[in-house]
Amino acid sequence: MMTQISKHLKKTQKGEDRGCCGIPGIPDSRFLKAVSDSTRLRILAHLVEAQEPQIVSEIAKNFPIDVSVVSRHLAILRNEGILLAEKQGKEVYYSVRYEFLSSIFRGFASAIESCCPPKERK
Amino acid sequence: MMTQISKHLKKTQKGEDRGCCGIPGIPDSRFLKAVSDSTRLRILAHLVEAQEPQIVSEIAKNFPIDVSVVSRHLAILRNEGILLAEKQGKEVYYSVRYEFLSSIFRGFASAIESCCPPKERK
DNA sequence: ATAATAGTTGCATGATGACACAAATAAGCA
DNA sequence: TGCTTATTTGTGTCATCATGCAACTATTAT
Numbered sequence: 001m002m003t004q005i006s007k008h009l010k011k012t013q014k015g016e017d018r019g020c021c022g023i024p025g026i027p028d029s030r031f032l033k034a035v036s037d038s039t040r041l042r043i044l045a046h047l048v049e050a051q052e053p054q055i056v057s058e059i060a061k062n063f064p065i066d067v068s069v070v071s072r073h074l075a076i077l078r079n080e081g082i083l084l085a086e087k088q089g090k091e092v093y094y095s096v097r098y099e100f101l102s103s104i105f106r107g108f109a110s111a112i113e114s115c116c117p118p119k120e121r122k
Numbered sequence: 123m124m125t126q127i128s129k130h131l132k133k134t135q136k137g138e139d140r141g142c143c144g145i146p147g148i149p150d151s152r153f154l155k156a157v158s159d160s161t162r163l164r165i166l167a168h169l170v171e172a173q174e175p176q177i178v179s180e181i182a183k184n185f186p187i188d189v190s191v192v193s194r195h196l197a198i199l200r201n202e203g204i205l206l207a208e209k210q211g212k213e214v215y216y217s218v219r220y221e222f223l224s225s226i227f228r229g230f231a232s233a234i235e236s237c238c239p240p241k242e243r244k
Numbered sequence: 245a246t247a248a249t250a251g252t253t254g255c256a257t258g259a260t261g262a263c264a265c266a267a268a269t270a271a272g273c274a
Numbered sequence: 275t276g277c278t279t280a281t282t283t284g285t286g287t288c289a290t291c292a293t294g295c296a297a298c299t300a301t302t303a304t
Contacts, residue, residue: 023167032158038151039292045145048237056251066294071252073292090250090301098238102231109224109231115170116220161262178281188264193282195262212271212280 025111027104034080039063040073044082044096053086053093147233149226156202161185162195166204166218175208175215 035041046062047054060070074094077083081100086093157163168184169176182192196216199205203222208215 023170026163026167029158029160029163032154032163036151036154036158037292041148041151041154045148048145048234051237051239057249065292067250068252068295069293071250075252087251087300092251096234096238098234102234102238105227105231105234109227112170112218112220112224112227115173116218116224117173155261159262179279187262189280190265190282191263193280197282209270209281214281 023111023115025107025114027108031080031082031104034076034082037073039065039069040077043070043073044077047083047094047096053084053095055091055093057091059094145233145237147229147236149230153202153204153226156198156204159195161187161191162199165192165195166199169205169216169218175206175217177213177215179213181216 035044042063043059046059056071056074057067059074060067063070074083074085078085078094082097084095084097086095157166164185165181168181178193178196179189181196182189185192196205196207200207200216204219206217206219208217
């Protein structure tokens with residue numbers, strides 16, 4: 001059974017997962033969760049490889065899941081700024097925000113390195 | 123035993139979550155899942171800030187969760203090669219594998235950028 | 245207006261995962 | 275030998291989330 005302690009440390013209020021720590025350059029967990037799902041990662045990789053904006057139904061053809069699920073995944077990536085969505089008639093074109101994505105991860109790498117103790121060079 | 127470095131390449135057999143796509147430089151989802159949990163991210167940030175190896179019970183003092191949970195989180199990060207564990211008597215010292223971590227994220231950034239269409243410069 | 249197509253959203257379900265607590269392991273000390 | 279401390283592991287519970295399917299919205303064509 002859950003104890004009282006865990007109950008109110010649960011902090012299930014919305015958006016609590018944002019902003020993890022004081023170190024600048026470390027992304028929040030929501031952003032990382034967005035790219036850590038294997039299906040979303042494959043969708044992202046597909047869009048990166050495609051080199052051009054693609055519509056939802058076309059993307060979905062490459063995955064053994066329902067279009068609605070793909071749409072949800074795309075929305076998650078879009079909400080984190082990873083993808084850009086542009087509606088054109090009936091279709092919605094999704095594309096990768098390359099510079100944004102790479103800058104986040106490069107910033108993460110730099111944040112880690114900047115704290116790296118000189119002696120730790122293993 | 124756990125001072126041996128690469129254990130993180132071990133469970134390649136069962137993990138269909140391993141190796142997401144054909145693009146070199148994109149980490150697999152298990153690695154990203156390891157850093158995408160908010161508690162683990164805070165633990166990692168704590169270790170980065172600490173600038174030196176810390177034992178489990180000391181790390182746990184900074185978080186409102188049970189030591190056992192912290193131990194599990196540390197194991198997950200260790201299994202992904204993010205942390206190094208060194209047993210010294212009763213205690214286990216955990217430290218950040220800075221170069222490994224930053225190289226993964228820098229490689230991710232480069233992988234994204236290398237596929238970036240020239241015109242897409244925002 | 246009706247129909248058809250593209251995409252999103254509501255809802256139920258099964259899987260995964262974080263957590264607390266207890267028990268087990270391991271190492272040092274009386 | 276116990277006894278204490280540090281850490282890991284077993285187990286059950288609760289929350290979150292990926293998924294499928296159905297319903298809904300939006301846009302275009304007949």
